[in-house]
Amino acid sequence: xxxxxxxxxxxxxxxxxxxxxxxxxxxxxxxxxxxxxxxxxxxxxxxxxxxxxxxxxxxxxxxxxxxxxxxxxxxxxxxxxxxxxxxxxxxxxxxxxxxxxxxxxxxxxxxxxxxxxxxxxxxxxxxxxxxxxxxxxxxxxxxxxxxxxxxxxxxxxxxxxxxxxxxxxxxxxxxxxxxxxxxxxxxxxxxxxxxxxxxxxxxxxxxxxxxxxxxxxxxxxxxxxxxxxxxxxxxxxxxxxxxxxxxxxxxxxxxxxxxxxxxxxxxxxxxxxxxxxxxxxxxxxxxxxxxxxxxxxxxxxxxxxxxxxxxx
Numbered sequence: 001x002x003x004x005x006x007x008x009x010x011x012x013x014x015x016x017x018x019x020x021x022x023x024x025x026x027x028x029x030x031x032x033x034x035x036x037x038x039x040x041x042x043x044x045x046x047x048x049x050x051x052x053x054x055x056x057x058x059x060x061x062x063x064x065x066x067x068x069x070x071x072x073x074x075x076x077x078x079x080x081x082x083x084x085x086x087x088x089x090x091x092x093x094x095x096x097x098x099x100x101x102x103x104x105x106x107x108x109x110x111x112x113x114x115x116x117x118x119x120x121x122x123x124x125x126x127x128x129x130x131x132x133x134x135x136x137x138x139x140x141x142x143x144x145x146x147x148x149x150x151x152x153x154x155x156x157x158x159x160x161x162x163x164x165x166x167x168x169x170x171x172x173x174x175x176x177x178x179x180x181x182x183x184x185x186x187x188x189x190x191x192x193x194x195x196x197x198x199x200x201x202x203x204x205x206x207x208x209x210x211x212x213x214x215x216x217x218x219x220x221x222x223x224x225x226x227x228x229x230x231x232x233x234x235x236x237x238x239x240x241x242x243x244x245x246x247x248x249x250x251x252x253x254x255x256x257x258x259x260x261x262x263x264x265x266x267x268x269x270x271x272x273x274x275x276x277x278x279x280x281x282x283x284x285x286x287x288x289x290x291x292x293x294x295x296x297x298x299x300x301x302x303x304x305x306x307x308x309x310x311x312x
Contacts, residue, residue, distance in 0.1 A: 060089070060280040061280075062280050064092045064111065064114060065110050066096070066098060067098045067101070068217075068235065069214045069231070069232030070115060072234045073114070073297060073302060074092060076296050077293060077297065080292065085287075094215070097212075098183070099123075102123045106128055106274070112273060113271070114269065114270070115130075115269075116214070116268060116269065116270075117268055127275060128273075128274070129273050130271070130272050131273070132271075132305060133270065133271055134268075134302045135255075135268055136258075137257070137258050138187050138232060139233045139245050139253040139265075140245075140246045140265075141243040142228045143224060144244060146244040147167050148167065148246065149244065149246060150248075150249075151247075152248075153192050153194070153248070153249060156195060157192065157198045160201065160202045161197065161202070171225065173226055174225070176210075176221050177209060177210045178217060179212060190264070191264060209224070217230075217231055218231045222241060222242060231243070232267050234301045234302060237300055248263065255301060258303050269302060271288075
């Protein structure tokens with residue numbers, strides 16, 4: 001705010017009149033009081049300008065995007081980071097997906113991408129640099145009211161290939177699929193040779209629900225009666241989704257089960273930067289790899305593999 005002050009002549013000065021006021025030298029056409037007013041106005045203006053500039057420069061802005069499940073992990077990490085770094089502001093728009101985030105990063109529109117898959121060769125060739133962080137289970141989930149708590153590989157194959165179309169209570173099973181090239185689709189295919197073919201069959205059937213992003217997927221599963229799909233555990237835990245998380249062949253989708261190999265479905269979490277990330281990115285990655293950051297990630301369903309920040 002610009003500070004402008006008005007200083008009037010004192011009564012005695014006013015009474016003396018122009019001819020009787022101070023005879024100190026002054027600029028042509030300007031009285032001493034006018035000079036004082038101008039000086040105070042200038043001082044206030046520059047003080048206000050400096051304060052505004054300082055406020056604008058005080059906050060470092062960190063622009064982050066990526067896949068939906070990875071951005072869900074970022075939510076508690078960013079919240080904790082901003083509490084201890086008041087001079088940092090993190091911008092995180094709705095998820096662009098892994099491919100979109102890498103493109104934006106390379107173009108300079110992002111500072112950090114958080115992806116659910118490793119970089120493709122063509123992405124690395126454009127200057128993107130990856131730093132694996134950990135993995136989170138890809139959980140098989142169903143809408144509230146699902147009559148089962150466990151599902152087997154064979155049952156999934158039958159549902160995806162269209163042989164089984166109803167839950168045991170008679171309700172129609174509504175699969176929520178992901179696009180053919182999505183990493184979640186590839187992970188589901190890897191469950192078994194039979195599942196690979198069953199996923200292809202499901203994608204080929206007309207009228208199937210296909211969710212483009214992670215967020216679309218879990219929102220659709222939540223609101224669709226009889227739904228069944230796959231969602232990263234981080235999204236389920238961080239967002240407290242009202243879903244039934246099924247065990248797969250009797251194994252719960254937990255980080256320790258991924259670590260032991262007992263649970264076969266897991267999504268990678270990969271940080272992607274430009275070759276020489278700015279200080280704000282390095283500082284944030286230091287926090288993510290710190291004991292506090294690792295604890296937050298583990299609580300959010302991540303098996304953290306990285307031991308330290310990549311630039312250390």
